[in-house]
Amino acid sequence: MIGFEVSARSGLARAGRLSTPRGAVETPAFQAVATQGSVKALSAEDVAESGARILIMNTYHLWLRPGPERVAEQGGLHAFTRWPHAITTDSGGFQAFSLAALRRADEDGFEFSSHLDGARLKLTPEEAMRIQGLLGSDIAMQLDVCPPGGAPREELVRAIERTTRWAERCLAARRGEQAVFGIVQGGTDVELRLEHAETLARLPFQGLALGGFSVGEPIARMYEALAVVAPRLPAERPRYLMGVGTPADIVRAIGWGIDLFDCVMPTRNARNGQVFVRSGRLVIKNARYKDDPLPLDPDCGCPACRGGYSRSYLRHLYLAREILCHRLLTAHNLWFYQELVRAARAAVLRGEFAIWSAATLARLEPDAATTTAGSGAGS
């Protein structure tokens, strides 16, 4: 089982400590995505070296291959993947929708065809908990219904109601000491979100997550909803914003009281040659880097920057499609995200989150910051 305590607050932002059977995780924390049991292009050691102490793995993918029974026989995900720290598994519902050929979604669960071999499969709340129990993650996510961005209110209501019933079924089916988080839905409708959060807060979940953000809605709508909903999630439990987001999204969401994140952005963007740096982003294939002897970020301690790999060489590796490029850029981006949440935590502990947040957003989004600052100064 897990424990959670908030050590400090600065405005609505929190610095906390999540205790898990695999050690403590300082929050705010970013969970890198190890979809199939590996953070793409990195070893477990590389990931730990970035400072990460919790990963999220994918129930749908691991269910299909190699199968939860096989993972259980090998001692569970920690032993199998050589990641000794905390692991969250999502419930698989999102992928059953997005990757598989969904055939039927009813009160019982999802019926769909495997994207690997077309096999007919059924994911129910009970099956989601059985699979996650076999995988042996520290935190399991409930099976939920996640409507797309812009779904009409009636669809949001139906999704919420079913998600609540599935929440109860997941809790009834939980196994052993595994922690389970509930997932709040409701799109960008603040009223629905608050109501659903209140409902799920009454259930014995160890944490609550916000699902159904970053699914196609305008970012301003997400911000508006988050700013109201996040601070009103139960204060004594960890608050997890699923699938979000850019560095600026994360800074803002921490400011609204979120503790946990996951997103494919640092790892996926790295494989597309997009690198996060203090001043924004750098696209390594750009011709301007062809003779650039500097590392990605001269002040960064990641293996790529510390190792002295120049932008010129990294650009060459990218154009030559060398695997090493994926690894070095992924390591860098993951360090960037880890440094970001570490810096946010330090700012909360100093009681200066608002100052840090404004400075960081101004650096990450120089154009937006100038406009805002300009308006504020009346110029």
Next chain:
Amino acid sequence: MIGFEVSARSGLARAGRLSTPRGAVETPAFQAVATQGSVKALSAEDVAESGARILIMNTYHLWLRPGPERVAEQGGLHAFTRWPHAITTDSGGFQAFSLAALRRADEDGFEFSSHLDGARLKLTPEEAMRIQGLLGSDIAMQLDVCPPGGAPREELVRAIERTTRWAERCLAARRGEQAVFGIVQGGTDVELRLEHAETLARLPFQGLALGGFSVGEPIARMYEALAVVAPRLPAERPRYLMGVGTPADIVRAIGWGIDLFDCVMPTRNARNGQVFVRSGRLVIKNARYKDDPLPLDPDCGCPACRGGYSRSYLRHLYLAREILCHRLLTAHNLWFYQELVRAARAAVLRGEFAIWSAATLARLEPDAATTTAGSGAGS
């Protein structure tokens, strides 16, 4: 410039020391292939950790991209690729034949179209030396003419004669302190090989290589030729067998007096899921490994085996096409090759190469060894 001394002999096998401006290389040595300036899937640190102290990089590929002028501006290949140890570059002729659309080969050189953008390029002995000089490798290879396996005698003779004239042009065009190796051709014709070796031995090359093996000829013909030719290469200079081979090939060739090797086999086979182990080879995708908790080789010290990654997990990564699989299997195979040449060297130093070689070949090729042993025992 380089130096070379033979420290010990055991039969025809030699243990030596190649001194380069980037440090000493103990021989026999295996050069991993870093075609485009990166051993595929590994960092420079990973490669060095395997014990490797010399790599071979590809003049043709680096000429086309990123270009030798750019590499020179970045301080040469060592600085550019972060590989601080010795580097050999091949001359590019082999790839001009095999990868590019060759348009014309005459006394002056090769005219061909780039495989990247179709650009018309000309590779002459002088250009090959200019490019390698800019790349800044420690050992440059002469431009040579390499006929395919089974080429008729007249073609072999013409290739040898032109290779000799190009040898002289390369030596005349050499730059600064870069060492240059000559390349002996002649297919599997022992008489031609010996004659060409004698001709090139009279030129001031720092080492001699055997090119044109493992180009489609039957392996028995290669062995027959190598067994005669290798021991008669100049004893005081390093002897380099290009593009060979399997672990058994390498053990045999060391026994005939070869000091240096290069081959894509450990790295390329790794990416295809083929793993070298003491008893032969292991194909990681095979169903027999699906529940196998053992590392690839429990006695191996490579990052994959030492890290405790199981065959079951590696098979999963292979089937899931995870990049980490390439890296772990490549690291393992490279360690295997490095351990092999280290063990061979130790056997030479002990004066027991023949015993070690017989035992090693029996392990690597159990079927072949049984047959031979059976014949020898009259059974």
